[in-house]
Amino acid sequence: ERIIRNPDYYIVRPDNLEWERSDHKNYGADLKKVWQxxxxxxxxxxNTKRELYVDENQKFASFGNSSSALKPYARFGSYSLNGYxxxxQYDRKLSEATDVVLSMREDLIRSDAGNYNAFLPQLQILTKLDQENSLYANAGRSFRMPTFRQLYYSSGVILQNPDLKPEYGWNYEAGYKHDNGKEQFKAAVFHIDLDDQITSRKVNGLSQSYNAAKYKNTGIELSYTNQLDENLTWTVGGIYSKPQxxxxxxxxxxDVLGKxxxxxxxxxxxxxxxASLNLSYMGGRVNNSKQTDVKPIxxxxxxxxxxxxxxxxxxxxINNIFNRRDLxxxxxxxYTQGRTFLVGLNYNF
Structure with missing residues (x-):
């Protein structure tokens, strides 16, 4: 169960506090058997799962203005979903060098947002050229349900879309891998083709999830990892693609997203x-609706x-080490949150 409470931290009138409480419950079980x-x-x-969602809140009548009056109490849900x-999966060793994996999944969704059935096959092939080098390829179908929040929740910045449909698609990838124990290198090409892509748009200044009819993305991905010594490992990589x-x-x-x-x-x-230091630079970004350039992040x-x-x-x-203000x-x-520091103590029983 995940419960989120958002009180008002910008207090002008202590007797006038904006608040929100979201309660998202997940239950489920997974049973499997292997023969080999x-x-x-x-x-x-x-696999079976059950999801329940409810949100209660009172927001300021004027968004972001903590001195304004509160709107009437609002409640979204409860909404429910049952998934089965x-x-x-069948793994077959065709030879000493080649393995094939065929997997299939049938998803049955019964929910307040509608009933859906999805058959999701996937095929993977791996061939070893020698002990350090290999080739691989895989193809599979994907399926994604919209979240309850995307379907039913509205606020001063978010607009619900109860007509949102699931996203279906196909994913293809082929590549080369090298691993000698100290160094790893991967080069891959990929293609994604989606129907009813779940994405976002602006409606009267509000953010709303909606279904774009089609989405495609073709690109290349490279990565290199080097274990510099017994304590230190360095990784560098990049992706270049054309999402549309x-x-x-x-x-x-x-064009959408970033290239x-x-x-x-x-x-x-x-x-x-x-210790771990991670940097990620995304460029070639474009505003989806206006088709104008957006500053890299x-x-x-x-x-x-x-x-x-x-x-x-x-x-x-430490997040946002350089204290950047990026979209x-x-x-x-x-915008990204400013530089933040979090000190914690983790204890395992």
């Missing part, structure tokens, strides 16, 4: 201390942990 021998492996399983999945969608089947294709991303990280582990995070005694670890997390989404609705 030298060449074959079979997995069969069944039957899945199976069309709002209706007859509309023209338009490239460059990532790097360095990880340190020694005795009782670990740089995400920077540092995590440090030290075991101070058995089962207890002291941690420090988190190309449509320009939200």
């Amino acid at each position: 021998n030298d060449k074959d492996k079979v997995l069969l399983g069944f 999945s039957f899945y199976g 969608n069309k709002t209706t089947n007859t509309a023209p294709w338009k 490239y991303q460059v990532m790097t990280s360095i990880d340190y582990q020694h005795d009782k201390t670990n 740089l995400l920077s995070n540092l995590h440090v942990g030290h075991e101070i005694f058995a089962n207890a670890t002291l941690t420090l997390d 988190t989404d190309p449509d320009g609705l939200y």
Whole structure:
């Protein structure tokens, strides 16, 4: 169960507090059985889940103005979803070098948002060229339900869309991998093709999730990892692609999101201390509705942990190290949070 409470932190009148309480419950079970021998492996399983969502709030009549009056009490839900999945996977060793994996999943969704059935096959092939080099390819169908919040929740900045439909699509990828124990290199090409893509748009200044008729993205991904010594590992990688969608089947294709991303990280582990620095730079961004350029975004995070005694670890997390003010989404609705520091103590029983 996940409960979120949002009181008003910008208090002008202590007797006039904006508040919100969201309650999202998830229950479920997953049962599976595996049979295998030298060449074959079979997995069969069944998954069931139940989701419940309710949101209660009172918002300011004038958005962001903590001195204004409160709107009347509002309640969204309860809304419910029951999901049932039957899945199976068959692994076959065709030779000493080649493995094939065929998997299938049938999802049955029964919810207040509608009833849906989705058959999701996937095929994977892996061929070893030698002990350090291999080729792979996979193709599979995807399915994604909209969230209750996207369907039913409204506020001063968000507009609900109860007509939102699930997203269906196909994903294809093929690539090369090298791994000699110290260095790993991966090069891959990919293509994504979606129907009824769940994305966002502006409606009278509000953000609303909606279904774009089509979405496609074709690109290349490269990554390189080097274990510099027994304590230090460095990774660098990048993605270049051309994401596009069309709002209706007859509309023209338009650019969305960003064209490239460059990532790097360095990880340190020694005795009782670990640290990780991650940087991600995304450029070639475009405003989805206006088709204008959007400033690149740089995400920077540092995590440090030290075991101070058995089962207890002291941690420090710094997000947005350079204190940048970047738009988190190309449509320009939200900015990144300023530099934040989080000190914690984790204890494992």
